[in-house]
Amino acid sequence: MKLLLPTGLMADPECKRHEPGPGHPESAERYDAIYLGLCQSGMMDRLEKIPARQALPHELARCHTVTYLKQVEEDCASGLSMLSTGDTPLSPGTLSAALYSAGGVMNAVDAVVAGAVQNAFCLVRPPGHHATSDRGMGFCVYNHVAVAARHAREQHGIERILILDWDVHHGNGTQDIFYADPAVFYCSTHQSPLYPYTGDQMETGWGRGKGTTLNLPVPAGTSGVDLLRTLEAKLVPAMDRYRPELVLISAGFDARVEDPIGGLALTDDDFRALTRFALDLARSHSSGRVVSILEGGYNLFGLAAACAAHVAELTGFSS
Numbered sequence: 001m002k003l004l005l006p007t008g009l010m011a012d013p014e015c016k017r018h019e020p021g022p023g024h025p026e027s028a029e030r031y032d033a034i035y036l037g038l039c040q041s042g043m044m045d046r047l048e049k050i051p052a053r054q055a056l057p058h059e060l061a062r063c064h065t066v067t068y069l070k071q072v073e074e075d076c077a078s079g080l081s082m083l084s085t086g087d088t089p090l091s092p093g094t095l096s097a098a099l100y101s102a103g104g105v106m107n108a109v110d111a112v113v114a115g116a117v118q119n120a121f122c123l124v125r126p127p128g129h130h131a132t133s134d135r136g137m138g139f140c141v142y143n144h145v146a147v148a149a150r151h152a153r154e155q156h157g158i159e160r161i162l163i164l165d166w167d168v169h170h171g172n173g174t175q176d177i178f179y180a181d182p183a184v185f186y187c188s189t190h191q192s193p194l195y196p197y198t199g200d201q202m203e204t205g206w207g208r209g210k211g212t213t214l215n216l217p218v219p220a221g222t223s224g225v226d227l228l229r230t231l232e233a234k235l236v237p238a239m240d241r242y243r244p245e246l247v248l249i250s251a252g253f254d255a256r257v258e259d260p261i262g263g264l265a266l267t268d269d270d271f272r273a274l275t276r277f278a279l280d281l282a283r284s285h286s287s288g289r290v291v292s293i294l295e296g297g298y299n300l301f302g303l304a305a306a307c308a309a310h311v312a313e314l315t316g317f318s319s
């Protein structure tokens with residue numbers, strides 16, 4: 001299918017300034033691997049560049065408590081090597097990388113909603129989906145996909161948003177932020193048991209958000225075919241009822257085979273198929289609007305290959 005509008009790419013070298021230190025899997029080399037992979041795939045000149053910007057305090061406060069935001073600033077200013085709330089390394093450039101990541105995903109939402117691009121991929125780090133409203137953890141500082149969703153809701157009046165999270169880990173932070181919020185439907189496929197040991201299928205939301213959390217845990221070794229079959233059986237009918245106006249993807253590539261942290265068995269073709277699945281949902285309900293945001297993925301070669309396959313599919317020029 002030929003799309004009329006280009007795919008956006010939000011990628012800013014500022015995101016490389018977060019440096020967890022030697023041997024850490026969430027390295028700045030991840031940015032270079034993905035960027036180089038996109039260049040080598042020949043897609044770069046077809047991608048519309050979306051600039052990053054620093055997120056503003058009130059934009060972050062849509063998802064995080066003021067106390068936590070102050071804590072992040074204090075931890076970074078005092079030169080701590082680890083965020084005081086959890087297992088997220090800090091470096092002198094972490095705060096800037098996190099701020100530009102959060103601001104960049106909002107710019108991507110703006111571009112998609114304005115119709116400047118059909119969809120967009122955001123090459124951001126540190127990742128975000130483990131960050132709760134008041135606690136950074138799991139390599140994450142700010143929850144970028146959550147910031148994007150609340151921005152779409154409050155800046156653009158979008159009333160129903162799907163977050164599809166296919167990272168190998170459960171996005172406990174995203175679930176936590178939207179657990180009682182019916183404006184966001186959070187669906188996660190993830191390996192179980194695995195860090196952070198949340199995301200049971202019995203966790204379905206609370207209060208007005210009851211029914212807008214869908215957890216699809218799968219055992220280690222699950223294939224992409226089986227993962228997609230599960231999504232088609234569970235998420236498609238749920239979206240026929242929910243009718244999202246925007247689709248956000250927490251695009252983790254640590255569900256790929258050979259990832260050093262994850263134990264699932266997805267191939268690059270499986271990530272193409274997952275992308276097509278998300279695009280089909282968006283075409284059915286959301287005028288094709290998709291913003292995809294990088295989460296995990298720690299085998300540099302595999303990360304670059306799977307991410308290139310994902311972006312190629314977003315552009316509609318997948319080979």
Ligand SMILES: [Zn+2]
Binds near residue numbers: 168169254295296297
């Ligand atoms: Zn992950």
